[in-house]
Amino acid sequence: MNDPSATPIEVLIAAIPETAGSALYGMVDILSAAGTLWQSLIRTEPQQNLFRVRLMAPLREPFRCGNGIPVTPDVSLNDDPKANILILPELWLGPDETFNGRYPEIMDWIRIQYRYGMMIYAACSGVIMLAETGLLDGCEATSHWGYQYLFRKQYPKVPYRPEPNLVFADPAGRIVTAGGTTSWHDLAIHIIARHANPGEALRIAKVYLLKLHGEGQLPYASLVRNDPHADAVVRSCQQWLHQHFMKTDAIAHVVALAKIPERTLKRRFKTANGLTLIEYLQNLRVEHAKTLLERTDTMPIDEISVAAGYEDASFFRRLFKRSTGLTPSQYRRMFQPILTS
Known part of the structure; x- marks a missing residue:
């Protein structure tokens, strides 16, 4: 049972114009429902939000992310927001595109926050944004299996693993990366289980009909790709x-x-x-x-x-x-x- 006196865990979700709206708002919905939705459905008390989720962007002004989905940031980098957890959701990014040089102020902020103890979770192509910070250099990571070529060419210092669905980049688990597009489901369940309690994670999975992809990404991945080369x-x-x-x-x-x-x-x-x-x-x-x-x-x-x-x-x-x-x-x-x- 949740402790009604406990303070909600602070979560920031990074939002930029390249962000995929489904992953962004899906994560907001699921984390915001932890501690209240199941309890409401079965009419039990107490109900308490276990996470306080805010959208963070470079600026406070509203903008549209992938597919024209509107985003109204709660905080900006100028607010110097504090949180226990930072989430980098999926981006609309082609397998031959580059993220190099984009949003240097966010990159600097992420590096500083990690140094001060923030935990970082990235899903699918959001892992590319994390790789751009350099924090994954020398650390195992996963992303959507379609980005293997991108990681091999643009981030050769990152030991990329396409087969698992969740990968801990460091022994303390302060950086966790997730695989393909809907892997943010697995990531959300993991965050709830780890930072709130496993029982609540199971309840949220039941409410949203979420399935942990224990089989990893291999069954879904195409083994044949036409990676560009000049030979x-x-x-x-x-x-x-x-x-x-x-x-x-x-x-x-x-x-x-x-x-x-x-x-x-x-x-x-x-x-x-x-x-x-x-x-x-x-x-x-x-x-x-x-x-x-x-x-x-x-x-x-x-x-x-x-x-x-x-x-x-x-x-x-x-x-x-x-x-x-x-x-x-x-x-x-x-x-x-x-x-x-």
Whole structure:
């Protein structure tokens, strides 16, 4: 039960024109409901707000964020607001865009507040804003799986992990990053459980029908991406693999196609894509298997293995589990209802 005499935990949510309104106001709603919504629904006492949530922007003037959603900041940087928690929600930012040089005054303020003990939580592309401060250098972090290339190119000092949904950047857990778009759900539940109490986090999850994504991001991530690069030889090899990945001797064909030494090709391929040649081929095959699992409910796993290019079904099962975090059967059960309902 909540202590009615307790002071609400102070939370600031950073809002800028690039902010995604759904994540911004969703976080406001859920944290503001902690301690009151469940209690109101079942008519129990006492009711008490566990968090005091305020929107913070560079200036106090109203503005519109992503998709023209209006934002009226509660405080600005000029107010020098104090809080226990800072949240950096999702941004509308393309995978090839850069955040470099934007909002230097916010970057400085975040660094100072962290130095003085503020806890920082960032979700999805909001992690890019946090990476820009330098506070993630040398620290593991996650974000939406679609930003792997961006982190590799723009923030090479950040050990980026695309598979988990929540990552603690430091041993004390003062910086926590969350993965894909709706990962702010997981982040909100984590914040409530950690700073208020686990029971209330469970109640809020029930009220809002929120599900913790314990499986992480791997089942949802595309293993095949067309990251831009300037190596024409590697591009031609990629194009051939996309059409002939099921061939058992695909690697040998690609080496012959490239007309350069195999060791040179493998080195250039890894430099251009961030993946080895065999990893790229395996990703193509697993993606094809995922499509077959999503669209068929009777095709045996052994046949899907052969269709993806693997005669050894046991090896295919191990590779699929390593790549997606799920067995082929688990993946089929997870995604077929979405496409057949």
